[in-house]
Amino acid sequence: MGRMTFVVRRLLMLVPVAIGVTIVVFFMIHLIPGDPAQTILGIHATPKAIAILHRQWGLNRPLVSQYWLFMDRLVHGNLGLSLYYGTSAASLILSRLPATLWLIAYAAVLAVAVSVPLAMIAATRKDAVRDHVVRAVPLLGLGMPPFWVGILLVYALAIHVHAFPVSGYGTGFGGHLHAMFLPALTVAIALAPVVIRSLRASMLNVLGAEYITTARSKGVPGPRLFLRHVLRNAVIPAVTVLGINIGFLIGGTVIIENVFAIPGIGQLMINSIFQRDFPVVQGVTLVFGVLVVLVNLLADLSYAALDPRVRFDR
């Protein structure tokens, strides 16, 4: 099977995943008690006013009929109208998606940028002091809750030093790069320890391999040996770990988005759940599901890029 066939097949697998996600989310959100009309009307909600809104939104129909309508709209690329804002749920999600994608991508880049050199430092001197330091210190990042790390970073680098904004998303590429540094670093601090440990372990394995001894005996210089032979072979397990963790991260961005007031889809999801804004909750969950599948697909594809022996027929 060629690479393209593999990609198409994996993309087609998105369809049953997406349908499964919509079924679970649709019925869960509708089965929990609470009413969007009640939320919007507050203490002014009268049975008549609630009934009018239910009729407007189609919430007076049977649940199965509502789901069918949702799926019918979905195949036409329409996620329906946000009950809270009265605007298109799709446009609402699309306007918030870039901030979340920025956060995830930026955090992944920072995590890799921190992890690779640290893992190399540790692996080249196994059981030396620097190895122990590299293995121990990043664990602090794993042990501390991200919202706390975020607040510490803000106090240190935004309030005292004024090097970065306290929060927000910024405008333009440079603005995003600047404004999103602290949130991305917060996520990277939590992500890096796992990647460092995984990378270090696989580097140690590779360093003991016969082909490395052969390369050394042939006089391949240190940096070249590390980049072309050690890192390339050692990085595959780390990519798996990174892919899985980014999958978790996609669902967990809400805390960081909340602490740093980033207008992403995590925040949108939480607000929409409290407002019982069904179309938006369904839409965001669908996007989360698709993103997780895509990240895993990307991880699979990167194996082939890193290791030519990887075939797509298994």
Add this chain to the structure above:
Amino acid sequence: MKFRMSTAKTLITAGALVVLAGCGSGGSGGASGPAATGGPVHGGNLVFAAVQDAQSMNNTTVFDNNSIWIFEQIFQPLYTVTDNGKGVKPWLATSYTMSTDKKTYTFKLRPGVKFSNGKPMTSADVRFSIDQNRKATQGWAYLDSAISSVDAPDPSTVVIHLKFPWAPLLADLSIFANGIVPNNYGGQTEAQFYQHPIGTGPFKWDYWHKGQALKLVRNTFYWQKGLPYLNSITWTDVANDNTRELQLKGGQAQIDQTPAWSTVSSLKSTAGVVMHLFNSTQTNYLAFNELRKPFQDVHVRRAISLAIDRNALVKAVLFGNGKPANSLFPPQVPFYQASTPGLQLNIAQAKAEMAKSSVPHGFTTTILVPAGNSDYVTIATILQSELKPLGIKLNITQLDPNVVNKDEQSLKYDMVLTLWTMDIPDPDELATFAVDPKSGARSFFTNYDNPTVVKDTHLAERTTDPAARQTLYNIVQAGAANDAFMAFLYYSPYPYATTTNVHGFFVTPLGNMHMENVWLSK
């Protein structure tokens, strides 16, 4: 013969005939900031970190405060609320006359008022705006229910005909829902218009990135010469209390809406920050469902009300920044009576009331609390221990806030914590909502019914003599207090933190902000 009521008279009447007792809720009040060096300066963008995003700019249908406080900068009513929240003052109207039968009001419009698109405001715009609010099936139309028709005999005169004499008319007209928009929405549909609304207010529409930021810019046609001072205001959606505080400290925002009570004390001593506690009309209550036993029994309700240490609640929840409540009405509402015998802590009397009740040996009951609301959980926990000596076992049930609201409004609860803030500078809206079982809210969702209190509440609506209204509202407040249909818990101020370069920031007890008076020093 017609009675002519001048601007000055309106103000004097509104202020002087109200019994002023108790002023504030521990708040400092007053306009913002330390004295600036030099006078106001023009320019600058002010960032207002809000707890949540606006919902809609449609002033006739929206109940959400974060929307209201923004579109009040765009739409203005004929009369506006005075700074003490107890009266009205002329705004887009300059004066009015009332017919002898008190059923026709003739308003003169302020000359020279223009919309932000440069077109002059006329009586046709006023008629259209009030008529739109009257038609709003999902909104504030009930406040205009006494109006039978609105006429526009000439461009600067508006005549409002009433179905019957209606004392709260000016207060009703001062609500944002009666704000003036262009006749026929300037040729657009209602939906199109509210996407980028036009009004006579100090600021005009720029953009709204939903869930992120909403920006208004200076209206160059604004009728108050020299105002507003600011070039623009950006409201940002910052849900996290801590993040808003950090934004303020880091200079990224100039106003922090509703800092957490636990931080008020430290913010007062933070360099570069001014902590404001503006007098508000917010009142917190403990409601009893009279559809369920034993809350039909007045002695049970009185016993519970007498067992509550309100000072302890103020200390635990508001960190001392509030005041125990004695009346259904808060002190910032006209006709509030300071001497209302609201039941306060008296354990001996509470036990005596329980002894007289249908459950002298106590009972088990439940209080509904919205999950995640730490203030309400604290109150419920305190109540749990305070009711124990009466033999009342109180179970705390935490549910999703949405579910708590639904159960409260469907009267599927024993006890629930609730609150109220005023929308108009007149007690009628609250009184009707709270004590009339035939109103949509079934007496604040308690099913309380005292025919004398109901009768006097409706009599007060049609009594235009302020002294007579005061007498009626005294009876209403005393009746509601003695019946203890809700336990009046505490009055709290509005907390706002600003940076020290913000000047002229003030919030009325109804929550209105005149952002045209706000300026930023260098």
